[in-house]
Amino acid sequence: MPCVTPNSSQLKMNKRANVSISWKPRRGTVRVDEEGAAPMGTCAGMCSERERLERQRQKRLHRFEILQGTERDRLPSADPGRAVKEYSRPAAGKDSTCPSELRPPAVLLKTVCYLTDEIASGQTGAPWTEVYGFVFDRLRSARQDLTIQRVSGRPCVAVLERTLRFLVYASYRLCQEPLRCFDPKINDTHVQECFSWLLDCYQEGIHDNEPEVQALALLYNLGSLHALHHTLQLPEPVRSSAPVRLAASVSRAYLEGNLVRFFRLLRSLTFLQSCAVHRHLPRCRQEMLLFYSHGYSSRNCRYPLPLLAELLALEGPGEAAELCREHGITVSGDTVAFLKTAFRYPQALVSRHSYELVDRKQGDRSIADVIHGYS
Structure with a gap:
């Protein structure tokens, strides 16, 4: 049986292009300040002493930031080597340009590398949903410092590229988590923001990545x-x-x-490319089942289930059978019976991890290697 998409020549490109997209290259970014020169950060640590002591006093330290041995104290102490500046929304009357609260580019890159190597890589032993929440917030704070100081060029790109890789990787790793643990729409908003900022930076010079x-x-x-x-x-x-x-x-x-x-x-x-495209796979598989339901619609025609699983890049006939049943397609043994009148759309498309298309490509590379962009 030929492995071709039925009636694919009749598809219209504009139907496929009707996809919601918020990304576009930026023109004139928030880094431009017409009122005067940008402030230059002087904070030499990942978190200023003022914020560290304030959050310690208010018991707002994350457990990743607490000094070892003080976890059970009435007032746990902040570890100066592990505390990281948290994201703070701009507020009226609040000065966000104080140099002692801003980290210069070199410190920002050091902070991002710390978050990558010590936290995101799983060194804490905490659930990765918790890891994601902490790293997501601290990377957002790093981007905020970049914006306030109007950092551009290679220092800015180095921070943004690692941030982007983390967010794209997280979009795949946490795709099966409940909404209370991971919100893909919020993550997507920040991915698109990083794309916009990076593609804008690339117009200003040549960058290896x-x-x-x-x-x-x-x-x-x-x-x-x-x-x-x-x-x-x-x-x-x-x-x-x-x-x-x-x-x-x-x-x-x-x-x-x-x-x-x-x-x-x-x-x-590649592994990260597969993470990037993975969020579209449920829709792509649904479209292919719809095409086949029309192209092979017959009460007497049977399509091999193993072949369908291979074409859809699923883990095996079992997963293919489950997907078919979700769409009203009859499965009998190791064959499928396509009928265009039987096809139905499920209430929601479910995103699942894929060993064949994604996981196996990571090989022996660590999460840190992926975020740093190491081959």
Whole structure:
């Protein structure tokens, strides 16, 4: 039986491009302050002494910041080497530009590396949902310091690239968590913000990791004609790089409705690229089942379940059978009976981890290696 998408030639690209997307390159960012020169931070630690003592006094220290041996004290002490400045919303009458409260670029990068190597990597032994909440907040604070000081160039890019990788990785790792533990929409908002800021920075100079990030932006925003158009306008060295070429091929296959080729190309993506595109897989699989329900609709036709599992890049026939039943498709033994009148949309699409398309690609690399961008 040929492995082709039925009626794929009849699909309209504009239907596939109707995808909600908040990312776009920034033009004139919040870092520009017309009133005067930007403040320069002088805080040499990951958290200022004032904030550290204040949060210690108010019992607002996270357990990752408490000095070892004082956890059970009535007033646990802050560890100067582990306390990290928390995100604080701008408020009327509050001076957020005090140099002693701002960390200079070198300290910000040191802070991000600490969060990556000591916290995000799982060294604390805490549940990763808790790790995510702590790191997410402290990375947001680092970006806030970048904004206030109007940091640009390589120091800014170094912080933003690691932040982006963390958020993209988290979008996959926590995709099965309940909403009270992980909100994918909030995470997505910050991912898109990092993309916008980074792509703006890349216009100001040459950066080694630009092809990687441009490819991630296209995959994360799969189905967006705007994102694809942006990619086609990139400078030739970036546009012709291997990561961007592969991401563009994946995007075109999806927009053209060639889902067989789309799923085949996904196997060639790197681990982080797979994390970026993973959030779109439930919708892509649903579309493929819909196509097949129309193309192979017959009471006498039976489609092999193992072949369907392979085409959809699922873990095996069992997962394929479960997915089919969720969409009203009849499963009998190791075969499937497609009927266009029987197809139904489930109440919600469920995002599941995928060993074949994602997990196995991590290999022996640690979480820290992934966030730092080490091959």
